[in-house]
Amino acid sequence: MAKDNKKLVQAITSQEENFAQWYTDICVKAELVEYSSVKGFIILRPYGQAIWELIQKDMDARFKATGHENVAMPVLIPESLLQKEGELVNGFAPEVAWVTMGGSDKLEERLAVRPTSETMFCDHWSRVLHSYRELPMKYNQWCSVVRWEKTTRPFLRSREFWWQEGHTIHETAAEAEAETQQQLDCYADVCEQDLAIPVVKGRKTDKEKFAGAEATYTIEAMMKDGKALQSGTSHYFGDKFSKAYDVTFTGRDNQLHHPFQTSWGVSTRLVGAIIMTHGDDDGLILPPAVAPIQVVVVPIAAHKPGVSEKAAELAEKISKYARVKLDDSDNAPGWKFSQWEMKGVPLRLEIGPKDLEKNQCVLVRRDTREKIFVSLDELETAIPAQLEALRKDLYERALKNREERTWSATTMDEVKALAKANTGYIKTMWCGDLACEMKMKEEAGLSSRCMPFEQEHLSDVCPCCGKPATKMVYWGIAY
Numbered sequence: 001m002a003k004d005n006k007k008l009v010q011a012i013t014s015q016e017e018n019f020a021q022w023y024t025d026i027c028v029k030a031e032l033v034e035y036s037s038v039k040g041f042i043i044l045r046p047y048g049q050a051i052w053e054l055i056q057k058d059m060d061a062r063f064k065a066t067g068h069e070n071v072a073m074p075v076l077i078p079e080s081l082l083q084k085e086g087e088l089v090n091g092f093a094p095e096v097a098w099v100t101m102g103g104s105d106k107l108e109e110r111l112a113v114r115p116t117s118e119t120m121f122c123d124h125w126s127r128v129l130h131s132y133r134e135l136p137m138k139y140n141q142w143c144s145v146v147r148w149e150k151t152t153r154p155f156l157r158s159r160e161f162w163w164q165e166g167h168t169i170h171e172t173a174a175e176a177e178a179e180t181q182q183q184l185d186c187y188a189d190v191c192e193q194d195l196a197i198p199v200v201k202g203r204k205t206d207k208e209k210f211a212g213a214e215a216t217y218t219i220e221a222m223m224k225d226g227k228a229l230q231s232g233t234s235h236y237f238g239d240k241f242s243k244a245y246d247v248t249f250t251g252r253d254n255q256l257h258h259p260f261q262t263s264w265g266v267s268t269r270l271v272g273a274i275i276m277t278h279g280d281d282d283g284l285i286l287p288p289a290v291a292p293i294q295v296v297v298v299p300i301a302a303h304k305p306g307v308s309e310k311a312a313e314l315a316e317k318i319s320k321y322a323r324v325k326l327d328d329s330d331n332a333p334g335w336k337f338s339q340w341e342m343k344g345v346p347l348r349l350e351i352g353p354k355d356l357e358k359n360q361c362v363l364v365r366r367d368t369r370e371k372i373f374v375s376l377d378e379l380e381t382a383i384p385a386q387l388e389a390l391r392k393d394l395y396e397r398a399l400k401n402r403e404e405r406t407w408s409a410t411t412m413d414e415v416k417a418l419a420k421a422n423t424g425y426i427k428t429m430w431c432g433d434l435a436c437e438m439k440m441k442e443e444a445g446l447s448s449r450c451m452p453f454e455q456e457h458l459s460d461v462c463p464c465c466g467k468p469a470t471k472m473v474y475w476g477i478a479y
């Protein structure tokens, strides 16, 4: 029978008490994941998978609209192939999982379980590309990759994670650069419009960029606790990989050329971003675009005449324009409320005998708990309007949090004092030296998040070394 609804809520640690524990509690209690029997590998449960599929569907449509095609590459990469590009192999070597046996036979060559697939794509292109007429080749694959991380956390850092990896080659450097920017913009759009997560777009420093890339661009999101989450990256490789893997094409001048390459990816990490940007002490709060259930219909006093029939009829009607679930289980309403709150359903629709008399129902927003009485005749406009209002408010709240947790500093003393007292972004100028970037880490515990596209001039010198500085950097603590 129904359990006391308080019990469900009490089982979660509060954000203030321990944000990290709150996060993992939600992952489990909202039934997004389960830990598997292999350490660091998670099971995406139906509800977690449904959220990821909605993100996937949204992204996939955008990729296809800009001319990308989906492909499927093998999961294993021969060691010799992986080693052709030195920087890439050095960057990933500590995290690669190897297959050494096939059945009972020892393999002649070790095979890497893909940590990323640049090498596979290059190898493929080195055989299938011939002429400039075939360019650009704009590919994407939805798959999982394996990186043997030391410390793991659901969605944020697991040894296997699901993602998409876009890989493209182009005739000119300018076209490849434009592709890199276009995909970064696409990611930013999905985050801001659909996930209601504001992001900072910028370029990574050399220390933080992808192994082997000429430039890595990023979208950085700030979580409720002030820590940063790198939420999507887009890399420009120039012709470095195509040279290493001997990818060539006959150009318009009838000479052989190397194409210019990009890759870009987002992963199930975005689900982690949603949890930590919007969630509260009662559970998840899902932005409507990726909520598997946007409206849950809960009949009140369902045994009274007409109530459950009306609830079913409403759910049927709503299904025409929103993802709806009728909770006609025999759990007590209070239990249902906390269960769906935990799962972050944006809107709850309550209907009871009194509402029936007045031809109305009650809509309850997950984020504000605001109760809105709506005539049943106006539901079809009220529900989409409330979902949109909730999305907008989620975004505004997240933006406000980021603004309140962003500071600027011009001296190292200021940086250290700010970093000691707060968690958030600290903006400073930077001379570009790795030594100063390291010093920020050692003395203030901060890593560079990005050099934002929207630059500001805070001072003339680097706070670390006092040398002239023209770049502004966002520093922070990252997940």
Ligand SMILES: [Zn+2]
Residues within 6 Å of the ligand: 430, 431, 432, 433, 436, 462, 463, 464, 465, 466, 467
């Ligand atoms: Zn410096």
